Amino acid sequence: MEQDAQLVQQCLQGDGSAWEELVRRHSRRIYNICYRFTGNRTEAEDLSQDVFLRVYRTLGSYRSAHGGFATWMTSVTRNLLIDHYRRTKRDRVTDSLDDAMPVVETKESSGRRPDEQALLVELSSQVQAALTHLSPELREAVILRDLQQLEYSEIQAVLAVPEGTVKSRINRGRIELARILQQMGVRPS
Amino acid sequence: MTWTCEQTELRLTEYLDGLLSADEQHSFDVHVNSCERCSPVVRDVTHVVRNLHLLPELEAPPRLVYNILDRTLGPRETVTGWAAVLAFLRGIASPKFAYGSLSVAATFLMLITASGFNWKKPKLADLAPASIYRNTNRQVHLAYARGTKYVSDLRVVYEIQSRLRQDNELPTGNENTVPESSPKQPGTTDGAPPATPRQQNRANDSHSHLQVLAEELPFLSGKLDFVPSALLGVWASGKLSSK
Numbered sequence: 001m002e003q004d005a006q007l008v009q010q011c012l013q014g015d016g017s018a019w020e021e022l023v024r025r026h027s028r029r030i031y032n033i034c035y036r037f038t039g040n041r042t043e044a045e046d047l048s049q050d051v052f053l054r055v056y057r058t059l060g061s062y063r064s065a066h067g068g069f070a071t072w073m074t075s076v077t078r079n080l081l082i083d084h085y086r087r088t089k090r091d092r093v094t095d096s097l098d099d100a101m102p103v104v105e106t107k108e109s110s111g112r113r114p115d116e117q118a119l120l121v122e123l124s125s126q127v128q129a130a131l132t133h134l135s136p137e138l139r140e141a142v143i144l145r146d147l148q149q150l151e152y153s154e155i156q157a158v159l160a161v162p163e164g165t166v167k168s169r170i171n172r173g174r175i176e177l178a179r180i181l182q183q184m185g186v187r188p189s
Numbered sequence: 190m191t192w193t194c195e196q197t198e199l200r201l202t203e204y205l206d207g208l209l210s211a212d213e214q215h216s217f218d219v220h221v222n223s224c225e226r227c228s229p230v231v232r233d234v235t236h237v238v239r240n241l242h243l244l245p246e247l248e249a250p251p252r253l254v255y256n257i258l259d260r261t262l263g264p265r266e267t268v269t270g271w272a273a274v275l276a277f278l279r280g281i282a283s284p285k286f287a288y289g290s291l292s293v294a295a296t297f298l299m300l301i302t303a304s305g306f307n308w309k310k311p312k313l314a315d316l317a318p319a320s321i322y323r324n325t326n327r328q329v330h331l332a333y334a335r336g337t338k339y340v341s342d343l344r345v346v347y348e349i350q351s352r353l354r355q356d357n358e359l360p361t362g363n364e365n366t367v368p369e370s371s372p373k374q375p376g377t378t379d380g381a382p383p384a385t386p387r388q389q390n391r392a393n394d395s396h397s398h399l400q401v402l403a404e405e406l407p408f409l410s411g412k413l414d415f416v417p418s419a420l421l422g423v424w425a426s427g428k429l430s431s432k
Contacts, residue, residue, distance in 0.1 A: 178233035
């Protein structure tokens with residue numbers, strides 16, 4: 001976190017390599033949030049670029065005293081995702097081809113047996129499909145808590161809502177997700 | 190503490206995240222275990238959370254970082270002309286590159302030398318493919334012939350050595366055990382046991398001969414105190430004359 005704050009200071013002084021380092025450190029995490037929210041790789045890539053563009057332009061407004069750079073960046077990402085959701089609500093096609101295709105996940109899945117790998121790919125596509133059926137408020141809460149493993153206080157800072165609301169959204173999101181998966185025929189093993 | 194279905198649903202996240210107190214957790218467990226409505230909900234949500242935690246973090250597309258940098262810092266400048274040459278030279282001026290270049294050069298020199306190229310009188314014709322093939326073929330045959338001869342010579346030397354070893358081992362094996370500091374006199378022993386059966390037989394024969402001699406000439410065994418000096422002189426002169 002301190003290193004992020006230092007890099008931000010260097011960026012503000014015009015150091016391009018510091019900005020490049022920040023992009024390399026956070027691009028994967030931001031891409032994952034965008035992908036889990038949209039369920040579409042192309043959209044996730046475009047949105048990740050938009051996030052960094054906005055962060056680059058508003059870098060001067062970041063204050064390390066108000067929280068970590070990662071939390072601030074997640075908050076920017078969340079705002080942009082909600083904007084994107086509202087903007088594309090009318091012409092959104094829920095079951096796109098990309099949703100149906102399982103993502104080949106190489107790095108972390110290496111070392112698993114082929115049958116375990118196949119199960120994981122199937123599970124990943126099912127959970128991802130179920131996530132896109134959640135409302136954006138519940139979806140973002142579940143993504144931040146269960147996929148990004150953020151603390152309640154961090155989610156509270158990102159969503160700018162009271163802690164009780166955070167817990168309530170996570171709770172409702174999980175229950176709703178379980179219901180959707182049950183409707184999809186995914187049974188607990 | 191009484192626990193209701195509404196409480197279960199409201200505080201399920203806190204239960205799964207381990208944020209309930211011991212009393213609350215106990216009441217929660219008691220209720221869930223006895224409630225047909227809440228039990229499947231808790232089971233399904235636990236399953237969902239477990240599955241969410243199993244989802245791996247995806248790799249970002251490789252072009253993402255460069256696209257972001259292009260959109261924020263602008264396209265990277267392309268260097269041309271002498272600046273590009275200098276940048277290239279700066280790039281290759283590293284120990285890693287120098288080591289690789291030296292390895293390639295050494296390999297090239299070895300191959301050229303092996304193909305029979307004469308470094309003292311270099312000719313351009315030696316570098317023609319036909320010449321390289323002919324010289325390489327000649328060098329290979331020479332190397333094979335030298336190798337065959339070397340192996341054959343080694344075999345002969347080994348055979349000679351093994352024969353010599355066999356010849357040396359049989360007759361000299363026991364004589365070498367006698368210490369040079371105490372040379373034996375004929376007919377005497379140093380008290381040491383014989384080393385071989387043949388020596389033992391020889392010792393037994395000598396012993397039996399001495400016994401016979403002692404019986405025939407009792408004065409030699411010290412049985413008689415009186416020995417005529419004349420007889421001893423005659424016996425001694427006879428021994429000497431017989432030798």
